[in-house]
Amino acid sequence: MPVRGVNRVIDGRPIFDLVVAANRLPVDLVMDAHGEGSWQRSPGGLVSAMEGAMAAREAAWVGWCGEPGAAPEPFLEGGIFMHPVPLSSIEVEEYYEGFCNDTLWPVCHDVIVQPSFHRRWWTAYQAVNRRFAKAIAEVASEKATVWVHDYQLQLVPAILRAIRPDVRIGWFNHIPFPPVELFAQLPWRAALLEGLLGADFLGFQRVADAENFLRSCRRLLDLSTTGDTVAFPPPAGDGPARRVRASAVPISVDFRGLSALAGSPGVLARAAEIRASLGSPEILMLGVDRLDYTKGIRHRLKAYGELLEDGELDTGKVTLTQVAMPTRERVDAYRALRDDVERAVGQINGEYEVLGSTPIHYLRHSYPREEMAALYVAADIMLVTPLRDGMNLVAKEYVSCRNDLGGALVLSEFTGAWHELHQAFICNPHDIEGVKQTIMRAINASAEERRRRMRAMRKRVADHDVHRWASRYLDALAAAPSRPQRSIPLPDREGGAEHTGPAGASAGDPASGGISR
Numbered sequence: 062m063p064v065r066g067v068n069r070v071i072d073g074r075p076i077f078d079l080v081v082a083a084n085r086l087p088v089d090l091v092m093d094a095h096g097e098g099s100w101q102r103s104p105g106g107l108v109s110a111m112e113g114a115m116a117a118r119e120a121a122w123v124g125w126c127g128e129p130g131a132a133p134e135p136f137l138e139g140g141i142f143m144h145p146v147p148l149s150s151i152e153v154e155e156y157y158e159g160f161c162n163d164t165l166w167p168v169c170h171d172v173i174v175q176p177s178f179h180r181r182w183w184t185a186y187q188a189v190n191r192r193f194a195k196a197i198a199e200v201a202s203e204k205a206t207v208w209v210h211d212y213q214l215q216l217v218p219a220i221l222r223a224i225r226p227d228v229r230i231g232w233f234n235h236i237p238f239p240p241v242e243l244f245a246q247l248p249w250r251a252a253l254l255e256g257l258l259g260a261d262f263l264g265f266q267r268v269a270d271a272e273n274f275l276r277s278c279r280r281l282l283d284l285s286t287t288g289d290t291v292a293f294p295p296p297a298g299d300g301p302a303r304r305v306r307a308s309a310v311p312i313s314v315d316f317r318g319l320s321a322l323a324g325s326p327g328v329l330a331r332a333a334e335i336r337a338s339l340g341s342p343e344i345l346m347l348g349v350d351r352l353d354y355t356k357g358i359r360h361r362l363k364a365y366g367e368l369l370e371d372g373e374l375d376t377g378k379v380t381l382t383q384v385a386m387p388t389r390e391r392v393d394a395y396r397a398l399r400d401d402v403e404r405a406v407g408q409i410n411g412e413y414e415v416l417g418s419t420p421i422h423y424l425r426h427s428y429p430r431e432e433m434a435a436l437y438v439a440a441d442i443m444l445v446t447p448l449r450d451g452m453n454l455v456a457k458e459y460v461s462c463r464n465d466l467g468g469a470l471v472l473s474e475f476t477g478a479w480h481e482l483h484q485a486f487i488c489n490p491h492d493i494e495g496v497k498q499t500i501m502r503a504i505n506a507s508a509e510e511r512r513r514r515m516r517a518m519r520k521r522v523a524d525h526d527v528h529r530w531a532s533r534y535l536d537a538l539a540a541a542p543s544r545p546q547r548s549i550p551l552p553d554r555e556g557g558a559e560h561t562g563p564a565g566a567s568a569g570d571p572a573s574g575g576i577s578r
């Protein structure tokens with residue numbers, strides 16, 4: 062009997078109609094007490110989003126397993142064929158920690174920290190991208206759909222097209238695409254753009270990200286764009302130009318799954334238990350972030366500390382729980398951030414702790430989904446204050462978990478989520494006075510006002526959940542460079558004019574939620 066997901070084999074190799082590629086496989090190797098390893102599905106939105114899209118088809122996932130050295134043999138897990146790509150320890154250092162997290166990440170997040178440019182990191186990035194493209198080509202059936210994810214794999218589309226011109230190639234950027242003035246700093250900017258232009262469709266979180274990409278193509282490659290497509294002549298100069306579409310398809314969360322989890326008796330009981338264990342504060346504030354300098358944790362702590370200092374907030378009545386999952390700890394900027402955050406937490410707790418009441422509960426761990434849902438249900442005020450964030454799923458998860466229409470979301474205007482969640486309490490995290498005032502407005506809002514805001518935000522996320530995101534993306538990829546028929550087109554924001562050379566100024570994101578329809 063054929064195994065689901067491996068029905069077709071060519072020359073002894075299984076092949077698939079849908080191939081997803083991301084830096085990481087969606088599974089982690091977990092060792093038990095006897096040293097026996099088994100694969101467990103990693104938590105996270107991308108995995109559940111892709112599950113829906115992959116369930117109906119024969120699908121493979123190409124990615125790194127998370128450990129340096131030889132790759133494990135391909136294996137089936139949860140109906141998905143996992144095709145591991147190896148990375149050596151030097152490549153983890155130069156490609157992943159170096160080029161991805163210390164060059165591209167800061168450039169794409171407004172240069173909050175200084176990016177490092179090293180030619181040997183670029184060499185490693187090219188080598189790993191070539192390996193990914195080759196691995197994809199091995200498992201893609203004729204005319205397969207290939208969906209490449211994120212900034213780690215920007216060269217894959219063009220390399221893959223050169224070896225497999227028959228396949229349809231899409232790429233989705235989970236992080237911001239920077240303004241051309243910042244992107245232009247990259248010594249390898251032209252090669253990165255040409256890598257992406259191997260795709261048929263490029264998806265972004267915000268309209269502004271797609272526009273930044275198109276503007277970079279005009280300015281740095283001298284290509285012409287019409288509406289949301291760019292004409293890309295083949296590098297060899299023979300044959301007609303291909304048109305590549307670049308458009309916004311904002312990611313979301315599994316609204317119904319999260320809402321059901323948050324309403325389950327176990328999670329509701331745990332939420333009450335959390336509040337009681339924190340001394341039943343009048344106001345429980347919550348932050349949930351990877352420990353990343355883009356997330357604005359320092360700014361949030363500064364605002365909170367000043368509110369305690371000013372006497373606007375009272376330690377006996379309020380507490381902040383900050384979940385801070387450690388990440389990329391071998392990169393200097395992340396170690397420095399952790400030191401700063403932990404110093405600030407220590408100072409605030411030292412200064413304002415009273416018997417029986419701690420201003421900040423700082424939790425440097427990762428928690429199961431149920432515990433996260435209980436925290437969301439328990440929290441009166443959710444603080445989401447990034448300096449720059451592609452989307453920020455935490456904001457959407459909080460909203461999805463508030464079946465009671467309670468709670469208030471304080472949200473930075475520099476997140477992708479801001480473009481959809483206008484009824485949040487909006488702040489500019491750089492403006493500490495403004496953050497303080499916004500927190501106080503959220504605290505002092507009437508229950509009716511909070512309910513009204515929460516109801517509107519929940520409707521938005523329920524109508525634009527992660528399953529809709531995945532199907533919209535695949536529809537756009539299938540129809541590219543045209544727009545998919547069932548979608549409603551956005552007004553042509555560039556006036557339909559043919560653009561060449563330097564870009565003119567263009568407007569910010571529409572209030573529509575930034576979805577290119």
Ligand code: GDG
Binds near residue numbers: 349350426
């Ligand atoms: C990138 C972009 C974009 C956190 N702690 C725990 C835990 N989490 C989960 C959250 C949420 C996820 O991690 C974090 O997602 P974010 O969207 O906030 O941020 P990034 O990791 O930076 O993700 C971002 C995203 O890609 C998707 O496109 O939104 O802008 O930077 O789901 O809940 N999950 C569990 N335990 C924890 O302790 N289980």
